[in-house]
Amino acid sequence: MTGEPVVTGIGVVGAWGDSPAGGRAAVALPDTPAEPGWFDTAARLGRRGFKYLPPACRYLLAAGRAAVADADGLAWVAPERRAGAIGTNTAVRASLAEADAAVTEGRVADLGPAAAPFFAVSAVGTRLSIEHGLKGFTLTLTSPVIAGIEALHLGRRAMTAHGCAALLVAATEDVPGARAGQGAAVLVLEDRAGTGCRGAPAAYGSCRSRVLFLPPRLLAMAEGRARAVRLVGRALAELDRERAFPIHQVVDGSPVAAVIAEAVGDTAAVTPRSGALAPMLVVAGLLAGGRPGVVVAGTGEGTVALVRVCPAGAPRVRGEETG
Incomplete structure (x- = not known):
């Protein structure tokens, strides 16, 4: 590639x-x-x-x-x-x-x-x-x-x-x-x-991601929690060093979610009631609407992922999705 x-x-x-x-x-x-x-x-x-x-x-x-x-x-x-x-x-x-x-x-x-x-x-x-x-x-x-x-x-x-x-x-x-x-x-x-040029439709944009695991048992200790905050912050910096992109959290109410909030800021969050589909729906909605953003997802099991959505420009189609 x-x-x-x-x-x-x-x-x-x-x-x-x-x-x-x-x-x-x-x-x-x-x-x-x-x-x-x-x-x-x-x-x-x-x-x-x-x-x-x-x-x-x-x-x-x-x-x-x-x-x-x-x-x-x-x-x-x-x-x-x-x-x-x-x-x-x-x-x-x-x-x-x-x-x-x-x-x-x-x-x-x-x-x-x-x-x-x-x-x-x-x-x-x-x-x-x-x-x-x-x-x-x-x-x-x-x-x-x-x-x-x-x-x-x-x-x-x-x-x-x-x-x-x-x-x-x-x-x-x-x-x-x-x-x-x-x-x-x-x-x-x-x-x-x-x-090469195949006459394909214009691209919606691109995505870059980071995936982490934060052992929940370590978050009970101050040193472990501080290290977890640094890891999430470092992953965010790798994707958006200038912190220019809006952040969209898909998290539960666990200690892992608290670590994410501390690392990325107390931004609006939604609960992942719909399993693995929830973060992907946010990513798809941002791409289709031509909106930049960083989607951060995490759960009490310790799984954490971040994806930067970088649209190519205005929505390619589906003009109703600019809102």
Whole structure:
């Protein structure tokens, strides 16, 4: 890879609607149940081959199609130079619970062949890879809340190491009772400098990230907490030395969140009720709206991620997302 990857496609699908701006707004709203039947599988994906997939997998496929179409397709790059990185916390939770109940209750015969592969969370990303011919590599990340940003972070690094020219980065969740937690967000990244002029749409912008782990047990000690604050502050400085970008926190009420607030400032924060999808919805909303920012996500488990969103300019499309 010879240049900074740029985002050329955005696809968002959710119970709140299919707008990146709507997804970003939904993250900050109180939990409300999704409208029953909001996702019509047959209308969005087709009548055959999708009915028995876990909901999060269906959301991912629909958002992936939207993102790839927004980027004017992937035909310009050979399949072996396409790749994917998917983050999720809950994509197969219901499938695992169903399989566990069937085994413990003696109903093994009830486990159908269509659902059986989803004992492995990586099967969710495999369906996306098959549909778009992602033969370079496919990564699946499951770190609490930051899995989507971690997919962006590690995906970009793997993209460099493996010479891939196009990367689909995604987060998908199925959180019962959380309207903002039922959906998916997909970004298409490409190495524009390495592929030459292909008549592609103008880029939304670029993203750079840092991923940290702060051992929660160390935060109980003054020395450990001070070191954690310095680590987060250093990561922020690497992304935005002048502190010129607005900061968007996606954090819980844990000691880790308190460390983040001390390091980056007491800025507005939202609670990550929607798992790994929440930070990615904020990133997608900023990119689509042409707004710069640094998204900082963290949880009590100690997982912390920062991503700098640097738009290329005014919104490429979707003019309603400038607000």
